[in-house]
Amino acid sequence: MTTIEQIILRTILDSRGNETVEAEIYTDCGFGRAAAPSGASTGTYEAKVRPPREAVEDARKNLIPSLIGEDTRDQITFDALLRENDGTPDFSSIGANVAVALSLACAKAAAASLDLELFRYLGGTFAADTPLPLGNVIGGGAHAPNATSIQEFLVVPTGACGATEGVFVNAAVHKTVKKMLQEQGKLSGKGDEGAWAPAVSDIEAFEIIGEAIDTVSDETNVEIRMGIDVAASELWNGEQYRYKDAKRSREDQVAYMADLVDRYNLIYIEDPLFEEDFEAFADLTEQVGDRCLICGDDLFVTNVERIMKGTETGAANCVLIKPNQIGTLTDTFEAIRLAQENGMETVMSHRSGETTDATIAHLATAFGCIFLKTGVVGGERIAKLNELIRIEELI
Ligand SMILES: C=C(OP(=O)(O)O)C(=O)O
Numbered sequence: 001m002t003t004i005e006q007i008i009l010r011t012i013l014d015s016r017g018n019e020t021v022e023a024e025i026y027t028d029c030g031f032g033r034a035a036a037p038s039g040a041s042t043g044t045y046e047a048k049v050r051p052p053r054e055a056v057e058d059a060r061k062n063l064i065p066s067l068i069g070e071d072t073r074d075q076i077t078f079d080a081l082l083r084e085n086d087g088t089p090d091f092s093s094i095g096a097n098v099a100v101a102l103s104l105a106c107a108k109a110a111a112a113s114l115d116l117e118l119f120r121y122l123g124g125t126f127a128a129d130t131p132l133p134l135g136n137v138i139g140g141g142a143h144a145p146n147a148t149s150i151q152e153f154l155v156v157p158t159g160a161c162g163a164t165e166g167v168f169v170n171a172a173v174h175k176t177v178k179k180m181l182q183e184q185g186k187l188s189g190k191g192d193e194g195a196w197a198p199a200v201s202d203i204e205a206f207e208i209i210g211e212a213i214d215t216v217s218d219e220t221n222v223e224i225r226m227g228i229d230v231a232a233s234e235l236w237n238g239e240q241y242r243y244k245d246a247k248r249s250r251e252d253q254v255a256y257m258a259d260l261v262d263r264y265n266l267i268y269i270e271d272p273l274f275e276e277d278f279e280a281f282a283d284l285t286e287q288v289g290d291r292c293l294i295c296g297d298d299l300f301v302t303n304v305e306r307i308m309k310g311t312e313t314g315a316a317n318c319v320l321i322k323p324n325q326i327g328t329l330t331d332t333f334e335a336i337r338l339a340q341e342n343g344m345e346t347v348m349s350h351r352s353g354e355t356t357d358a359t360i361a362h363l364a365t366a367f368g369c370i371f372l373k374t375g376v377v378g379g380e381r382i383a384k385l386n387e388l389i390r391i392e393e394l395i
């Protein structure tokens with residue numbers, strides 16, 4: 001009933017117009033489909049993707065035959081087979097894009113075959129809460145040229161009574177920001193994740209969003225807080241953090257981040273320092289970790305060894321979780337479990353290059369992540385947000 005009978009791999013389109021990998025796994029009574037997303041500001045230690053067409057062709061010949069007949073309910077064995085077949089520490093042989101699509105499709109096939117929603121299959125009785133949406137409304141960095149230096153200016157509806165209300169509150173902030181930019185003659189196009197990408201300074205972006213939050217909070221009676229993803233590895237040149245309008249040393253960067261937390265009441269900072277600097281991360285967490293989530297994305301790359309180092313050094317109090325950074329659902333689960341056992345929050349995240357695959361909405365709910373970071377608007381973003389709304393009805 002849950003035995004794999006057929007696997008299909010194909011190349012499909014992603015939101016940036018690039019090729020990516022989609023997998024389908026069939027049992028005799030259900031099937032699961034999943035697609036690999038892709039990053040622009042990727043961490044050095046992420047699992048490695050291979051060019052999709054080449055990876056798909058190779059996997060059809062050399063990998064797929066060995067997976068037929070496996071039980072989709074035995075996710076750990078399925079993922080171990082992917083690792084064994086790959087034989088490298090970073091999936092550079094079969095490609096992390098092929099691995100993650102197959103791994104997630106396996107879980108979805110098992111859930112469908114058992115007639116269960118994915119979040120229920122993975123989370124069981126204790127999947128009792130949906131995460132709040134964390135979405136970017138203004139952005140620049142590697143996701144939009146000629147805009148802000150900080151990659152993402154995020155909002156989270158901390159006062160929302162649930163994910164559904166939160167999704168609409170974030171959209172209202174996005175719309176209010178548009179109106180304000182229009183009035184100021186600064187309206188721009190959008191970056192890769194649907195955030196506005198105006199030619200404004202980082203401080204202007206904070207001010208605009210601060211005002212938009214106040215307006216929407218007054219209208220909706222919902223408290224909304226701001227966050228940022230600095231994606232600081234993109235700014236670091238080996239000696240300094242190079243912003244469009246400033247250069248900062250490591251020490252200056254920590255002080256700047258701490259100042260922003262207090263000036264803008266930030267609830268969340270992702271990658272405030274570059275991906276090797278556990279020590280400066282720890283300094284910042286020591287200073288503001290009691291009032292702000294300091295989250296590692298490129299720092300941890302959903303990798304248990306790096307998260308372990310983070311817990312030993314006190315580098316952060318939050319871990320960003322991106323299944324394609326590590327390549328399998330089992331590894332993703334292990335990363336979340338390790339983080340949570342060590343008192344860290346977890347945030348499930350999209351990538352800047354996405355498809356309409358909505359699996360991460362289920363994973364975030366099943367595994368008790370505090371936020372789902374997946375943009376605010378755009379077809380590939382609302383696919384996840386609308387799935388979250390549906391999940392909340394079933395919880
Ligand atoms: C989603 C992000 O961007 P990318 O997918 O480009 O790494 C991020 O940095 O958190």
Ligand SMILES: [Mg+2]
Pocket residue numbers: 229231270271297298
């Ligand atoms: Mg990031």
